[in-house]
Amino acid sequence: MTRRGARGPAVGLRGRPLRWLGADELGIWATEWEGDPALTREDAFAHHDLVFVLCEDGPCLPVRFGTWLADDAAARRSIDAAQERFATALDRVGDRQEVAVTLLWRDAASPEGRGHAVAPSGTAYLERRRAAHAVTDERRKTAEALAVRLEKELAAEQADVRHETCPSDEVALSMSLLARRGEAGALKARATAAVAELADVRGVVSGPWPPYSFTEELGGSPVGS
């Protein structure tokens, strides 16, 4: 999604025409699609390439991949429904980019199975469950502390960070940081150095990418609903 006047490639997914469908000042870039809309993994990464190019040209809000609208009118209606909110989000994100930090536990054994054989009795089962919850709580606290430490070390503004702790047994932290264009590379380098210092986790720093994680600051419900 961009403002009117933004430039974009002429060709979308699978070589099909790419068009800007505008409603007043805002619009979305969409690949014309007829027939079977089944998409593939390759289409997803091709979509990323397109969004990346669009975001290089100016403020841009990525729309979730796989979004399908029946026709031009439906596209315009969906933008009209939340024009002001989209504009606010676009202004806030500007032309900034996202850097991703993922921390994996070095010991990712499921807390449920950690050090326990099959429970021989109800009491043992309850004890096992209690121990698993204790491990989970401990991990969550550790992950929260890691998030705070990284935010501090990277001098990130609160509004420019999104993070989720312990989204799975293996992942301690999934963090997204917003950086000004031209500064994202430096932020990535600092993040890479910071995660290398962490003992209990393996860190992977990725990006810079379009600001995928910063389009819903107005709440968890879909923008435009």
Added chain:
Amino acid sequence: MTGPLAALPDEELTLLDLADRLLNRGVVLAGEATISVAGVDLIFLGLNVVLTAAERLAQKEKAR
């Protein structure tokens, strides 16, 4: 003990992170429909379970 993610190189993890963002984040438009994505929906988003990665690892194990 480690899970399937731990065995992946950084480049693969970066692709999973990106796929997670492509499918789970971004603007959700009113009145839209989300169509299925063959091959990508095997990746359980949020990095909870990575079936494609696990399958690949299983294939490597078989080949040994």
